[in-house]
Amino acid sequence: MNSKFSAKEAAKAIEALQPELNAAVTIVEDPQDNPNQGPLAGIPVVLKDNINSKGLRTTASSKILDNYVPVYDATIVEKLTNAGAVIVAKSSMDELGMGGTNRNAATGPAANPWNTAHITGGSSGGSAALTAAETVPLAIGTDTGDSIRKPAAYCGVIGVKPTYGRISRYGIIPYASSLDTVGFFTRNIPDAALALEVLAGRDDHDMTSSFLPVPNYAEDLKPSVEGKNIGVFRTVSDRIVRPEMKEAFEKLVKDLEAAGAKIVDVTMDEKLMNLIAPVYKTIANAEATANHSNLDGIRFGVRKPGASVEEVMTNSRTAGFSSYVRARFVIGSYSLFEENQDRLFRKAQKIRRLLVDAYKALFEKCDLILAPAAVDVAPLIEESSDVRFGQDRFEEEHMQLANFSGYPSLTMPLGLADGLPFGINLTAPAFEEQNLFDAAAKIEEIIDWKEEPACLAK
Amino acid sequence: MSREVTIGIEIHCELKTKTKMFSGAPVSFGAQANTNTSVIDLGHPGTLPCVNREAVRLAIKACAGLHCTIDPLVKFDRKNYYYSDLPKGFQITQQFHPIGKDGYVTIETEDGKKNVRIERIHMEEDTAKQFHKDTGTYIDFNRAGTPLVEIVSRPDMHSAAEAAAYVEALRRTLFYLNVSDVKMEEGSMRCDINISLSYDPEKLGTKVEIKNLNSIANVQKAVQAEIERQNAALDAGEEIIQSTRRYDEPSKQTVLMRKKEGTVDYKYFPEPNIFPIRLDQAWIDSIVNSLEELPEQRLSRFEKDYGLSSYDATVLVNDRDMADFYEEVMKHTKAAKKAANWVIGDLSAWLNKNGLNFAKNPADPKAIARLITLIEDGSISGKQGKVVFEEVMKGADPDQVIKEKGMIQVSDDGALLEMINKVLDENPKSIEDFKNGKNRAVGFLMGQVMKASKGQANPKKANQLLTQELSKR
């Protein structure tokens, strides 16, 4: 992995871009050299602000954690440090991961480096923007319902959500534990393969982390789609809005066929597809409301005064969470009420199984599924909003299938429309990251992406 | 007709592990505040639970000891509520799949033995400890995350005595199995007792819960007081309010802590951070098969093998350390009943007086056994035994003490007769006096005999033989 900048320079570059991008929450003032000579020796790395780093403020872009300084490192921070990397900044995100625009951050919206009037996407928007602006070659994110892959597509970088359990979640401020996945942003596939090699592996601190040995993804990388069955997710790609996106997507399909891939069309019942977003929101909101019950201003975080401990909690949580987050906690809590679980939370968990079964069935016909990451480019900041509940368009939310199933899934840039990037999404069955990287590396050769954003670190 | 009392009991026991249920921080009692915690116990953001194998092992032992069916697939759930002693805002427990189900424990009642059914045993984590003072509440998180088992009975008890017997039986069992310290006074065992009264056994009355009981004696007193209170209230036409009460020792009454308004919705759902854990059946079997002797097994063994009364056996078995010591003593003596008396009586009293208990008992079982044998065979008197006992408790050898104090009694007829006749031969004057009706002479002669035996003659026997020999002269 190569870095344009040293750690110190990277921190400065991020600082310099703050007025335009507002992508960082905390910038390390004077990053210290890391004596470890691992595969990431000297590489500056950005962490999403929900990744605990000992002694370095970590807020998850929430006011309630504004003063939180972790006393422990997330497992992946130890892994990065052991590999020689240097943490240079904590990046902006939607508060506690809850959002897809990166507008809902305590520090305000992050801006898209290609056009700062547009959103980065979220919730890992800051990491996506800082990778796109070439401040660092690697930024860590988390993906609960496309929170890495969507911003990666909007910002024209590679976003990888590995298999659930491939990378330890210990030390990552959660959103929804059964969907949360640690992943990352890079600007090329070989870097992504190397990053996963460093980050993956069993961690006894995370009982859901996998015991499967970690392959040498980078060394074994063979850019090829030869003989691979690639399923084109027609239910989604049929809904691409822009002609230039449609054209680029279809051209890629043809190029893949020419490169030796066997193309098959795969589809899913739209009735089921329409359930993706509601099922996702029901499960995610419910798990989130419990996961964030620890944020009460008692043992850490910002405490607001009150006459009783109940008042302290209530005042701290009212002031500490945005209106949007509190609304989602109410919805999540409601779906967990005993009287509602059967028709909401548990029902969503059952439909999740039906969705996963249907999604798995698609892989009986193919090794990988190719889809557009989104059917349009990043919207304008002022025109975007997070739908709090209710139905979203499934073509915008389909990547949540990989969170339901735990499957590894990545997005990579395909082209530009109106000066903004759009991307593709490639997904493989569980723990088949090598296969995913091999195909993605071939696609990378085919696309030969050379575009640069307007906001570029100098 | 009197109202039927129905009692169900929930007991929380801290498991005797080195570390917490879900973290590597040490479990301790009485450590300096907030020195035995990890980020997991404090509910710091990003932390994840990791299940302690030893806690599972101890829970399995509890299940086996209480005759429960063990579920080899361990699952956890979240119980959601906000309280300052609950760091995560939820407690990890086993709501939907308890590790143990459908067991029982045998209790002693006035009408003999009775089984109280156990509905479930589940693992969970303890909360932090709060100290309420005028200046506010002070929180110590050392206890947060300590492994617990909660044992829930069926509503099978119908009197204060049965409730106390149940708590005692559980306490004894868990102590015998080395599952828990079961110290009610330190809170390592806590019970919540639900009591309701009704004329119709099919239709239970309003439940009242009693919490914060610190001894088994208080369990009985509190339940009795609550039964009386409820009876009086119902007699007066009052309604019983669903509530939580505590026992107030000075007034010997239960007092209201809080009313229960409706049922709290804890929004239980499966813990997403812990995959279901499949326990190895061979491991479960090895734990179950190497279980320590249960108290009820020991009780019947004591009655059968040592011929002890049910009362003596129960007193011994209730205190495992006392029973252990008794068994050590019995390796060196055959006087089972006498040994039981000494252990339950003099030794217990001595320990008590010295602020000790059987867990910290300095007595050498072999020495105590020897002392008991010496008394049993008449080598020393019971009274002398008490003197020897005091010395033995200071570490002395009983035979040595007896020798030093010259306590060995000469009871052998031949030896005594020889001594007596020698004394009589040497004191013709006294024989004369005796024959002249001077009874004082007997006293003098007896003194001479004791002197000749260096005080070791069995006085009763010597006196009897002296009288006999005098009459022959």
Place this chain on the structure above:
Amino acid sequence: MEKFSTEYFRKLASDLKFSLSDEEIEELKKDFQAVEAQVELFESIDTEGVEPMVFPFEEETVFLRDDEVADVLSREDALSNAPDVRMGHVHVPKVVK
């Protein structure tokens, strides 16, 4: 208390230890129309005999942690983020039971 009334939402929020402004409650009322609409959508799906999916993978684990002391915090670290520390304890205003 009427379901989805202002009072109802105040109670829901209070149970979650935060408060909501009147405007926030009005927004929530709209959200809950969507929630209820969604229940209808859910009900249109037959899930008879389908088990809830709690985890992405349903592999059972056999891993249990050894009972060895690890990762203990110093008192200083344990209390470093606490907003109010007195006499080595986390201090809060008196708990109202």
